[in-house]
Every structure is written in structure tokens, then in C-alpha cells.
Amino acid sequence: MVEIRKEAVFRLGLCEVNPSDNSLNFYQVDDENHAAEKVSIQPKFIEVLSYLARQYPNVVTREELIENIWEGNSYVGSKALTNAIWHLRKQLNRGNDSEQAVETVRKMGYRLLIEPQFNQADLVDDLDLFQQAELKISSLTALNRKLQLGGVIALLAVVAAWGYHLYQDSIRYVPTLKQNLTTAAGSELYPAVSPDGRWLVYGSRGSNRYSSLYLKDLQNPSETPKRLTSTKTSEIRAVWSPDGGALYYGSEHRSEGRCYLTKLSLDSNEASKLAECYNYSSAIDISPDSSRLVYIWDGSEGAGSGLYELSLEQENPTPKRLSCVEGCSYRDRDVAFSPDGEWLAIARRFGNISEDIFIVHVDTGEERRLTSGLEDIRGLSWHQDSERLIFSTENSGVRNGYIVGIDDVQIMPLEVEGMSYPRSIPNSDELVYSNYMRDYSVASFALEQSIPTATFPLLQVEYSYRNPDYSEQTQRIVYVSNETGFNEIWSSDIEGEQRRQHTDLKRRVAYPSWSHDGTKVAFLAPDDKNEGNKIHVLDMKTANISILATPYLDHNRPSWGWNDEMVLARSQDGITEFYLDNRLPKVISPINMRLGKMISQDKLVFTQLGKGGLWVLSLSQPEQVKELISDSHFGEGYNWATNDKGVYFRQNRQGYQLVNFWRFNTGLITPILKLPSGSIPRSGAMTYIANRNSLLMTLSQNYKRDVIKLQHKLLY
Template sequence: MIEIKKEAVFRLGECEVNPNDNSLNFSACGDGEDNSSKISVQPKFIELLSYLARQYPRVVPREELIDKIWEGNAYVGTKALTNAIWHLRKHLNPLLEGEQAIETVRKMGYRLLIEPVFDEADLVDEPDLYQQEQAKVEYLTLFNRRLVTVSLITFIVFCLFSVFHFYQDSIRYSPTERQQLTSAAGAELYPAVSPDGRWLVYGSRSKNKRTSLYLKDLLKPTETPKRLTSTKTSEYRAVWHPDAGALYYPSEQKGKCSLTVLNLDSNEATKLGACYSDTAAIDISPDGSSLAYIWNEGNGHHSGIYQLNLKDKDAEPVRLSCAENCGSRDRDMTFSPDGRWLAIARRFGNISEDIFIRDIETGKETRLTFGLEDIRGLSWHQDNERVIFSTENSGVRNGYIVGIDDKEIHSLEVEGMSYPRSIPNSNELVYSNYMRDYQIASFALEQSIPTATFPLLQVEYSYRNPDYSAAAKRIVYVSNETGFNEIWSSELDGGARRQHTDLKRRVAYPSWSHDGTKVAFLAPDDKNEGNKIHVLDINTSNISILATPYLDHNRPSWGWKDEMVLAKTDDGITEFYLDNRLPKVISSINMRLGKMIDADKLVFTQYSRKGLWMLSLSEPEAVSQIIESKYFDEGYNWVATDKGVYFRESGSRYQLINFWRFNTELVTPILKLPPSSIPRSGAMAYIPNNNSLLITLSENYKRDVIKLKHKLLH
């Protein structure tokens, strides 16, 4: 067999790749980006390119590249690989006159499309694999003969040692196995298997628009799941009592939430107290003595974790979460199997969330992660030493496992994993498969022939949250093309795309200044414990951070003369200044999104009240309602124009884009879309040049419950 040296120099077309000094030499290239340039790139980029060249023309799986280049560190390598491919294409694509130099083979891996040319001196003979194996066999035979002379005890120890390593290898090389447990039409979320392993409970939306709990017998997979709860109430997540005889869950009816226990033998449901919502996190201690759940008791504090003693019928829930001046908010939690720990998902800002563990006896907490984005479910491994979780990074959901001692994070490489839950007394888990891609779509208004939405970009990456500048004549948006959510912009037709940030961490919600020279956006702070308002100068690419004492800021928008940026903070509607002055609170209103429509008028939505509202910056106490709540119940998907307001109306079976006209105060439906087409966290922009709308659309795949067997779970 012939093997190529790892450090071998080779050519791609007219360009030389030198792994010894990590360079791409375009000096002899007629079509390169610089006919006399020698470019130095990161060593990992050259190592990756060299490996693809040595494997040419084979399609190399992503897992193999991460294993060879990043030593199997999937948590780092997944994003680093995407980033490296992007940079290599940037340098090499000119060799193919605009075509991709490295091909992405979907769901398989990557393949180099330029044939590499190596020097014959770098080709070495390698012993035939059969000869190698034959030599190993001969050596082992001789070794076994010599073992006859050792003592019986040594031989037994050797056998036990061999059996142990054989077992470890069987685990290490065991394939990932996925078994689909549900297949009904709808969205199955928050799965949990009973302690005896027989029953699966999950939440799903039924035909009458409400969510209900369903029970499936895993020993009879072909039988139709049984609906457990009423069609007049709404339930989504439940936990099992340790004896498998009862389920605990939050239940909503007519806007009121009740913490409920259902006896499965008698089918009797009993209310235990008030709760937060039907999707609020809940878990039960391993001995069945107490419940932990997310609640807001309405005393002015934000929601948090409460614990209820189930042994005392008169017990009141006790708050475990911080109540005042916390700087964070607890969103999810789960008990460890031995009852010692409580794992907690804690949000610091709207784009920053991390995992802590709390010693239940002492109350002492330890932080496990730093810089996660959006945690979608927590569960403990049966060994009490690792926490399994799902998180969404740059628009992609995946599963991970972190050790509570070493705090090392390992990727399960299960794209779409949400709300994982360990199966009791097992090394397997169940999760909800949830995959959603985002794209920016354009919709022409007031056409003689009705039209549908058209994607702005035909690409495999996710794009979202567009904003348009009439002054710059460009669209700004967020894209995960490099493996990280970054700020990009394009022309109206999607052409002339430009990447404006390279922060390699989550950025969100870009907003153009009125003069088209700057973009305000949110990005995590240095400690990944919140977010700051960043301002990008389009002409210089400089990024500044606006002075603020706050940990968390909501979506930014610009003042009429671009002298300041408006955003919601814990104190209300706040002005942030470009000259580094401290911000000023102008109103205590809990604003979601605001937009200036003239020099003094701010139009906005609120967290606590439906409808569209307006106030005067000069008289902020003078607040008026523009659109009544019966017509308008939207947070972010709306845009104000000279003539009126375009906004999303969301129902269970469809979505509408409506237009509310200022002069008539009438609502007119413009476009009807399937349900969940426009995500709740999306954005809407108006383009006056061609009288069209830009919206964020999502491809919402059907969500099913999956059982997972994985080598990292052993």
C-alpha cells in the first residue's frame, strides 16, 4: 500500500499548499485572489485541507474530520470544522472560477473537488495490512506460549483484564441507535418513561387546539396512545411518581394554572395548588417526598423554583430561587437519581443561559457551564455524576453531557435533540426530535395577482431577523453560515452578501440606524452572563459597546436622529447614548419592541398587555393604545409604515399577515400561512422601494419522541 506523508507539500491547480509553514502560495496562480501572494492560515485549516487531499477523492465524514483534526472533541470541533471549511473555500474557490472547491455532501461529509498533486518523494510504502495482522497473530501466539510458564493467578488476572477491556471497547464502538416511539400528527414534547420502563407519557396538541397528556404502552408499540387529560384543559409536561402509580403536572383552564396529581388506577385528578403555565418545568424527588417546579406567586418577584412537601397536606411551597437583585432567572431543574443534587438551567439574559447544580442539603451551588445560549431540557445520568442537556447554538439544537466534577462537555452529536429524559435504571434516554431551519422571505404587497412568499437566499444555512435600510439600500440579518450566528447584509435581491461580524458567539436582533451607517445588535457580555448593546459602524467595521449598568437588554431600536438607542431593561424603556453617557430610563413600561415613527413618537408592544401602544418621549406618561388587544396580540412580528401597521396574527390552524390602516382603523388580512410558519421570535421589515415585506419563516418539522442508545451514556 502507498501512504502519503502528513507533512507533504502538494499543489491544488496552480497553488501550492505547504503544511510546514501553514501557507497557501498563490505566486504561480493565474486565477487566484492575489497573483503574487503567499497567505498564512491557521494550522488547523492546513491540517484539515491536507487530510482532505490525502483522502481525495473520498467523501470524508464530519465525525472522522473532528476525530482526526480536533482529537474527537466534538464540542469544539463541530463549530470549528464549519468555520475552517468556510475560510478554506474563501481562499480556494477562485481556483474553480466561483465554484465550491470543497463540496458539502449533505448528511455525509466533505469532499475536495480539486485533484491534489504530491511529490513522489512524499509517497512511502506501507506494509500490507494482511502482513501486519499476520505478524500480530504470530507475536500473540509466541506470547501465549510463554504465558504457560506463569502462575495460574497471573493468568486469571490477565483474563479478567482482557474481558474488562473487551467490554469497554464494545461500549466505545457501539453505534448510536435511535428508535421512534411516536408517529402521530402533531408535536410530541416533554417525554418521560415510567420507573418500571413500560409506559411513556408526553404532551401533544390535540385536534381541538388544546394540548393534552398521552400515555403509550412501550410493550405494545402498535397500540394507539391513550389521552389522559380533558379536552377542556391544557397540559404539556408531567413527571412520574417513583411507584409509577401517579403523574404530577401543571394544568391550565381558562387562563388559570393548577398543579395537579393524577392517580392512574382511579383516574382521579387532585389539585395541589397554583402553578405558572402548562409548559413550566416540574420534577419530583427520587423518594417521592417533594415536588420542584417553576412558579410565580405574584408578589412582585420574577418566576423561580419552588419546592412543595408532598408528605404534608397543609405545606406551603418554599422558594429556592433568588428573589431580589438576582441578575438571573431559573427556567428548568431536575433531581439527581440519588436525591443529592438539583441541576438548574439559569438564564442571565435573553441570549445567555447556563447550568448549575445545587446541593439540596447545604444549598451550595456549583456552576457547570459557561456561555451556552438556550437550554432545551435537563436530565441526570443514572450514575449521578453527569448531566445530560440540550441546547440551541446558532440555530442548531443538539444534545450534550457534562461531568459535575471535571465540567467537561461532550457532544452526543444528535441534531434536533430537545428535552432529553433519562429512562430510569437504564443507560438510555428519550427525547423530542425538534428540527427547525429559518429563512428570510420576501412578500410583495398590493399586487394585482396574489403572490406567495419567496426565499431571499437559496442556501442550506439559517437566516433570520431581517431589517432594511432605505438609506443603505441593504438588508441586515443574522446568519449561521460560519458555524456561529453573525451579522450579515445583502442587497434587496440577496446578492452582494457581506459578513460584518466575526465574534464567534451568538449575536441577535440587528437594527439599522436611520442614516444607514450603523447597526445596533445584542451580543453576550465578556462573562457570558448577560448581553450588551453593540453598535457596528458599517463603513469602518468598528464595533462599540454602549455604556450600561444592566445585565440584560431586549431588542434595540434607534432614536429618530440616531443619537441614541432604545431598549427595554429591568427598569423599563431606556435610552442608551453613543457618547458613552450612562443610560436614562424614560418609562417603567415593560416594553417588548419599540420603533420610532417620528422625532417624538415611540410605537411599542408590551409583555404584560396586548395591543399596540404609543407614547411621546417628551411626555412619556402620556400613553395611548393604537390597536386594541382584540385585533393585535403580537410581540415582535410587526412593522409600522406611513400608512399603517403590518403584523402577524397567530392561530392554531393558520397564521395571517394583517394590515391596520391609520386613517380607517380597520384590519385587512393580506396573506394566510400554515401554522408556525412565522416564529414567535421573528422579525418583520418593510421595503418602501418596491412595497414589500421581509419576514422570518421557519421550516417546522414534525416533532416525535425518540429513544436513544449512545456510547457516551454508558
Template sequence: MIEIRKEALFKLGQCEVNPSDNSLNFYDANPDSSIRKVSIQPKFIEVLSYLARQYPKVVTREELIDNIWEGNSYVGSKALTNAIWHLRKQLNQGAGGEQVIETVRKMGYRLLLEPQFNDADLVDEPDLFQLAQFKITRLTLVNRRLALAATLCLTLMAVAWAYHLYQDSIRYVPTVKLNLTTAAGSELYPAISPDGRWLVYGSRGSNRYASLYLKDLQNPAETPKRLTSTKSAEIRAVWSPDGSALYYGSEYRSEDKCYLTKLNLDSNEALKLGECYTYSSAIDIAPDGSRLVYIWDADEGFGSGLYELTLNRDEQPPKRLSCTEDCSYRDRDAAFSPDGSWLAVARRFGNISEDIFLLHTETGEEQRLTFGLEDIRGLSWHQDSERLIFSTENSGVRNGYIVGIDDKQIQSLDVEGMSYPRSIPDSDDVVYSNYMRDYQVASFALEQSIPTATFPLLQVEYSYRNPDYSSVTQRIVYVSNETGFNEIWSSDADGNQRRQHTDLKRRVAYPSWSHDGTKVAFLAPDDKNEGNKIHVLDMQTSNISILATPYLDHNRPSWGWNDEMVLASSKDGITEFYLDNRLPKVISPIDMRLGKMIADDKLVFTQLGKSGLWMLSLTKPSQVSELIGGNHFGEGYNWVATDKGIYFRNSRSGFQLINFWRFNTGLITPILKLPSGSIPRSGAMTYVENRNSLLMTLSQNYKRDVIRLQHKLLY
């Protein structure tokens, strides 16, 4: 049988039908005359071509609608009638008025002229055997495809089921905490060796200085081995990638020197690689062991920052990675990703805001990962190099978190006390130092006939600290995390009649009464969480104002003698900040920690990086005198001035003292002895005149152990 291709060109008398360009070409009998070309709609050509291929059969309307309009009778019926009318109109003109398309009543249509096709457009129609073979082949192919589809579907179902089971296994992974250390002392900065056998950590124990210890996890009953000398201080180390050596900072107090050190574990040989900042400064090593990054101050005038030291190159000096000019932050911690692509950096803005940034090790590209954290206490990468595990202290409580570097979504691990987490090589678990610390305001009565201990102001479970007393209002302001956030509260001298004064839901710190008792100055983060501002709380109206300042960071505020301005340290030195929104005025370039006015012109203060208690006149700020020498006074914040003298904290080896220095004699008298660490370095002290007592911040330390953590969010 012969079949004609759908796109075949054919002739009807003097008309040539070309389906490829939807045209009718009419030729006259005279060969010299021109060709008349008429373009018509594609559907019209399809109808005419179908009738030609079926010639001389009568083609029903239904067959035409099924083949041309895909069975859409609603559209096809009207469209077919319209097509036949237009075709007759064009073809009848070319045929001298003769009918070309005949309507067969109740049947359909057929051509009255025989179409002439080219031989090339005629193809053999397969016989019945060939059709049967074709159908068998096609059915076989269909069956194969169905079988493949079924197999693929079953495979997908199996994969989905397996994934579901895997997700369920993760969802129901219990949170398991395993204590790795049980010895007395405070174990910090844990890190497990690349082969998973050894744990190194720092601990002060009963020694004068902290030391590094090595514990065999395959023999947990064995006593940990001390790795470093008792004459130096070491507390934070990282493993070389092959596990053969440790890198750490080693501080020699007798020499006032700190050395970056490599300890070969096989030979116990310690090599000094260069200078370091402190024995507890951050340090990490690249996954390929080619370089170290660590916090250091190279005395270049830029302050402490992140440096990179290339190993195995003796002549190459460390390279500074932190900024050098107009820096609004300080880099404090760093960690390489396991694939070596990223360096995560903990960056401090001011003294109460900190966030994590990512630095690409190849391109130098930098991106910010977190916004508005408070105090980062360690960071480490997950083994997939796509997530970062870190600890923060928020409103006095430490907890662990995990964040994805792509979606930047932070999820809480809900592990209170997590500090300095470190991923375990080739594992989804982490180790961390368990750090639980509460703060309280304690009262100590002076000049008692019976020896007296400190008494807490409040018998509560939450933390509260940094008191300041006003003799005018006879009330104490302090910071409390009773609501879950550090806010300003006040009470009377007995701890009663408590009131909450702020509801900022972010960290506030270091409240200070004005001398007239009407206002309280304090620090709180700025809107971008990239620094802090001095806030002033009106105790009568509860309104809070922010003092005008061009500075990003401010140290603890205190009031001028007439309460017309607030004194605080900025990057330019001791600065006056005014309540009427005038621009601040720098009165001295001295880097002050904390200052207190003891007269209308006398400022007593401590300095950053310099021991001793100092005094200057606001009218002659260049004339600075030393009240207490640095050999006797090394305190920054835990001191208070009274009419008779200065009460201050004095840290000794294994204990702390509260001393009193008397103005008229210059003598120093110890009045209270406390265990080491009782008064935190960042605490505060105030004097209650009508009760002749001191109020101070005390901390309650629990034992710090190293814990291994299994957690579903780490999978």
C-alpha cells in the same frame, strides 16, 4: 554454637563499648575517679563490634566492607582504613599505649584484647538441622508468596483484560435511534414510567389545546391513550416514583387559570394541588416522592422562579428556591439526581445566555456547572447521578450533550435535533423529542393583482432570520449561521451581494439599522456569558463598539430618530443608551418588548405581559396612548410600522394571519394566511418601501417524534 547480638554492649580492658549510643567509656583503676566518655561515628562502632563478635578470628577487609558498607568497596575501602585509625587512636590511649587492634598482613584485622560480653547478649546459634528446617520454612513461605503474587498478577491481568473488553464494547456501541411515536402532531416532553413500560408525552395533534398521551411500549401498535381533557392544555408531566400517578400543569384558557395537578392513573382522578405558571413550565419530583419543584409566579413581586411543594402536607404553602432580591437571572428548568443529592437548575442570564447550576439538596451548597451556553432545551440526570444530559440550541441548531459534575467536561452526543432528553429508569438509554427547525427570511409582495405567496430571500440550507431593511443603503441585515455561529450578514434586496460583518463566534441577535444607514445595533453576550450588551457596528469601518450600561440584560435595540442614541428595555424600563458613552437614561418604567420611532418624538412599542400596541412621546413619556387594542393585537416582535400603518402577525387557532392596521381609519385588514407556527414568536418583520413588500422570519418545522437513544457516551 553461641552467637552475639549486634547491639550487645562489651568491654575491652578498661573501655566499655556501647553500640546503642556510639560511645567509648573509659574507666580508671581508681574507683573514685570519673568516667571519660568519647562519642565516635556509628560506622566506627560497627567495625569494632564486628571484630569483637568475631574474636579471636582474623576478619578480612572484604568481610568488613561487605557487612558494614554493604559491599561498596569504593567507599568502604577508604572508610575502613579511616575507622581503624580512629579506633586505634582512642583505644590505645585507654590501654596505656598497648595495641588493641592488630593488622594481619594480607589478611585483615583482629582484636588483641578479649571482649567481655554480658550473658544476656549471648544466644544459641541453631544447629545444622535447625538451619535446614529454617531454610525449608523460609523457602515454603517464599513459594507461597510467589504463588500468591502470581495468582494476583493473573487476576489483575484478567481484570485488565475484562476492563479492556468492556471499554471496547462501549467504544463500539453503535448510536441507535428508535422511534417510539409515529402519529401526526408534535410530541414533546417524553418520560418513561419507572417500570419501563409506559411512555407519557404531550402533543397538540389536531386538538385546539395540547393534551397528555400514554403509550404502551409493550404493545407499540396500539393507539396512544389521551389522558387529559380537550378543554384544557397539558403538555409536560413527571411520573411519581412508584409509577401510579402523573404530576403536571393544567391550563384552563376559558378561566385564565393554571393548576398544578396530580392524576391517579388507576382511578383517572385528577386532584388540583395548587396554582401553576403555564402548562409547559418545568416540573420534577424528588426520587423519594416527597416534594415537587416547578416554575411558578406567586405574584409576590419577584417574578417567576423555582418553587418547592411538599406533598402530603395540605397546609404547607410552596417555598421559593430562587432568589428574591437583585436577581440577575431567571430559573427556567430543574431536575433531581436519582440519588436525591443534587438539584440541577437551568438559569437564564438575559435573553441570549443560559447555564446549568447545581444545588445540593441537604446543605444548600450551589456550584456552577457550565459556562457560556446559549439556550438550554431540557436536562436530565444519568442513572449514576454523576453525569447530566442536556440539550441546547446553539446558533439555531439543537444538539445533545453530557457533562460530568466532577470534571465539568462537556461531551457532544452529536445528535442533531435532540430536545428535552429524559433518562430511562434503570437504563443507560434516554428518550427525547426530535426537534428540527430551520429559519429563513421570506419576502411577501403587497397589493398584487395576482395572489402571491412568500418567497425565500436565499435558496440555502443554513438558517437565517431577523431581517431589517435600510432604505438609504437598500440593503438587508440579518442573522445567519452559515459559518456555524450566528453572525451579522447583509445582502441587497434580492439576496445578492452577501457580506459577513461580524466574526464574534458567539450568538449575536436582533440587528437594527440606524436611520442614516451607517450603523447597525445588535445584541451579543457579555464577556462572562451572564447577560448581553448592546453592540454598535460601523458599516464603513467594521468597528464594533459596546454602549455604556450598568444593566446585565437588554431587550431588542432600535434607534432614536436622529441616530444619537439607541432605545431598548432594561430592568428599569424604556431606556436611552448613548453613543458617546454617557450613562443611559430611563425615560419610562414601562417594560417594553420592542419599540420603533415613527417621528422625532413618537415611539410605538409593545409591552411585556400586556397586549396591544402603544405609543408615547419622548418629551412626555408619562402620557401613553393605545394605538391598537389588546383584543386585536397580541404580538410582541413580529410587526413593523410604515407611513400608512402597521403590519403585524396575528395567531389564531390552527393558522396565522398577517394583518394591516391603517393609521387614518383604524381598520384592520387581513392580507395573508399562513399555517400555524410559520412565523416564530421570536421573529422579526421589516418593510421594503421601494418594492412595497414585507420581509419576515419564517420557520420550517419538521415532524417531531419521540426517539429512544442508545449511545456509547451514556454507558
């Protein structure tokens, strides 16, 4: 039997591996006698590479590597092995023209793909005379041994098939188990378990609307969670360092009005600022080798928010943009490193009602699309095998969890309603997530009542309803309902009766708006590629649906021009008119409008993206813009409605919400309704019913959100 010494030097293509000094020596193609570069790496990394080389071309299991290199210490070895493979790939790829050097064989282990070249001097022949004699004897009985071996192989095959069948049965019957990890009165979001599995960190909003990070000891669940961050700052989303000694997160310093990427060292409780951030709830993750952060930020280059990288190995590093800069048809919103450091998963938003998952190879930049036609991704995380992604998405108002393989791109539902922001537990087949259940309803509130009352639900059924709009001409209300399992356009009379379904697109529709004459309804729906949205117009008499001509991928909420010959909405170029006769749209102002409503033949009242206040402009002189209500009193985007006397609008206060009325003639603001905090959602809508002197609005029931640990058969 021929063996190879552990300290043997060998070549992998143009790279010479020298275990004696833990080095990789890279040679050039035209000069294989002198090393162009020498790289020193950790001894354990060299041991892994040498072991794979000595076993070439066989597959080596993770258990075998941990047993031989980390002396069977699976707790240390499992994560260390993943880190070693990542580093080896990173180093060896550059010496082999980006050829994959180490292959991951799913559910088996690793295999070296480049044949190692050893010196003959390192090959040890340890056969003595007795062994040679044994070989001669065994050669005489080769046929017998082959028959025996065949029988053993057949027996092993039967045993393996039986074992595999039992394994599949054990997975098939794994129960779905949920365990509440938090039971506090607040809303617990963005949970993450420490690498050793002991600690849970999460963000929670208090009654004062401000957020802090909390740490819970999972080994002592009865103990009160510890608040980690100050009440003078806001934090809600954190990621653990791979060694479990620190947390990284965005922190909003309210006194400064600025957000900072922050590192909190848990042993000293010292917080240090690393760089500026976009928002304290923006996505963030750390590479498995602790070398860099990736996060969502707006670097003010004019490209908008996107994905950035920040080195953790340099002093005063400069953030590097990873997202596209010009002509982008999407924006990156969420991000996650695979445990082996090979892939970066990214959630990309196309328009305002379409989002999908992509993965990008960290070294080569290779990009793959895993999903198509999702609506709203609410968190993504890798499975520990680095071959599957777990994510949550909202579909027609209902959140649920799914798992998708990066090779077969097969999406499997977890069927866990309410799942949001799932996060795999390190070295485990379980995960944690934030439970989120929210129903929407259309409610009516009568104005100028002699006896004050609360809002009344318009529709007494068990589905979500939102975004109402009322037509005086038809005296009907259009709204969005998920009764069929999809968000579709429905209508009812003023009492909520005589309900009718008007669309059957079986994909998300949103933001219906009546034309002034009551014959048509404009709304948004995804385009054919599910990579954006288009303005659709429904003819209420014929039920025909047309799509307005547009070169744009994304459009904001539509509203009608005064004569109903065109629809107004925001495009990437600003306030834009879209025509019913298929003419190309016309940009009338570069203002970044959220929602606009015509109050006369020439006047458009609107709100702006990223700027408070209520504004008005003349369509004939769009350059003349006037502020109606200052941003100190008006911070609403969508929850407002007008009549001939003034404007009704939502206002958030500390611990509650108000519905106010602003009068055109006096400029005075009068509170008319007080509601609990979160009752009127940010993405809701209001409409005024003149003949009833009442308001219709979207209300939500925001249930308490807890962190839950999940065991599920699809995670094994």
C-alpha cells in the same frame, strides 16, 4: 476469624445504630449517656447501614448489597438501594455536623466513611482448635503463600486489565441507535418513561393549538396511545411518581384562565389539584423519595418566576421559593433531581441569549457551575448513575445533545442533531427525547398585487436566516445567518444578492437594527462572562464594533432614536436610552417594553411584555401613554412593522396565521396574507421595503416532532 453479629449495636460518631428496633439514636456532644433524639427508619435501610458497617472500611458493590439484602432481586433492589442511601445520608449528616457518612465510589459501590464502634460482646470468635492448628501450620508456610498470592494477584491484574480493555472496546463500539416511539401527525414533546420502563407519557399539540397528555404502551407499540387529559384543559409536560402510580403536571383550565399543579392517579384516573402553577409547559420534577415537587412558578412576590418547592407530605402546603428574591442576575428555567436525591440540577437564564447549568446539593446548599456560555438549554436530565447530566442546547439555530460530568465538568457531544428535552429511562443506559428540526428563512411578500401570490424566499441557500431589517438609505438588508456555524450579522442587497459577512464574533449575535442614516447597525451579543448581553454597535464603513455603556446585565431588542444619537431598548428598569458617547443610560419610562420603533422625532410605538395591544408614547412626555390597537385585535410582540400609513402585524388564529394591516387614519384592520400555523415564529421580525411596497419577515419550517429512544456509547 472474627465476625460481627448482624443485630449488633454500633456507634457512628454521635449516632447509635440499633438494628433490633430499626432506630437511630442521636446524642449531644456534652451528654453521650442520654439520647437527645430517636429516629425510626425502615428495616432495609438499617440492614444496608449495618452491612456497610460490618464491611468497613471496604467498598461494597451495589450488586453485593442487592444480593444480601434484597435476595438478588435487582429490579426491586436497584431503586430501593438508591433510596436507602439517600435516606441514610439525610439522617446521618445531621448527627455528624454535615460530614458525609456514605461515599459513592464511581463504578464500584458504596463505602462507609465513619469508623463504626462495636461492643466487644458483639465480636464472635468462631475459631475452633482445628482452625487454630491450621493457622499455626499456615504461619510456617507464610513465605510460600505470599509467593503464591503474588502470582495470583499478578494473574488477576492481567485478567482485570484484559477485561477492562474488552469492556472499553464494547463501549467504544456501541452503535448509536434511534427508534421512533411515536409517529402521529402532531408534535410530541417532553417524553418520560415510567419507572418500570413500560409506559411512555408525552404531551402533544393538536390542530386546535391545545395540548393533552398521552400514554403509550411500549410493550404493545402498535396500540393507539391513550389520551389522559381533558380537551377542556391544556397539558404538555408531566413527571412520574417514583412508584409509577401517578403523574404530576401543570394543567391550564381555559374556562378559568388559571393553571393548577395536578396529580393524576393512574389506577382511578382521578385528577386532584395541588396548587397554582405558572404555565402548563413550565418545568417540574419530583424528589426520589416522593416527598416534594420542585417547579417553576411566579408567586407574585415581585421577584418574578423562579424555582419553588411544594411538600407532598403536608395537607394544604404553602409553596416555598428556592430561587433568589432580590437583585437576581438570572432566572431559573428548568430543574431535575438526581436519582440518588443528592443534587438538584438547574438551568439558569442570564439575559435573553445566555443560559447555563448549575447543581445544588439538596442537604448542604453547596452550589457548582457546570457550564459557561451556552445559548439556550432545551431540557436536562440525570444519567442513572447520578454522576452525569444529559442536556440539549440550541447553538446558532441548531439543537444537539451533550453530556457533562458533575466532577470533571467535561462536556461531551452526543452529536444527535434535533435532540430536545432528553429524559433518561429509569434503570437503563438509554434515553428518550423529542426530535426538533426547524429552519428559518427570510421571505419577501409583495403588497397590493394584482395577482395574489405567496411569500418568496429571499436567499436561496441551505442555512438558517432570521431577523431581517431594511435600510432605505443603503437599500440593503441586514439579517442573522449561521453559515459559518455561528450566528453572525450579514447583509445583502434588495434581491438577496451581494451578500457580505460583517461580524466574526464566533458567539451568538441577534436582532440587528439599522440606524436611520444607514451608517450603523445595533445588535445584541453576549457579554465577556457569558452571563448576559450588551448592546453592540457596528460601524458599516469601518467595521469597528463598540459596546454601549450600561450597568445592566440584560437588554431587549434594540432600535434607534430618531436622530441616531442613541439606541432604545428595555432594561430591568423599563424603556431606556443608551448613548453612543458613553454616557450612562437614562430610563424614560418604567414600562416593560418588548420592542419599540420610532415613527417620528418624538413618538415611540411599542409592544409590552405580559400585556397585549400596540402602544405609543411621546419621548418629551413619556407619562402620556396611548393604546393604538387594542389587545383584542393585537397580541403580537415582535412580528410587526410600520410605514407612514399604518402597521403590519402577525395574528395567530386557530389552525392558521394572518398578516394584517391596521390604518392610522381609519383604525380599520385588513387581512392581507394567510399562512399555515407556525409559519411565522414568535421570535421573528418584520420590516417594510417602501420602494418595493413589500414586507420582509422571518419564516420557519416546523417539521413534525416525534419521540425517539436513543442508545449511545457515551451513555454507558
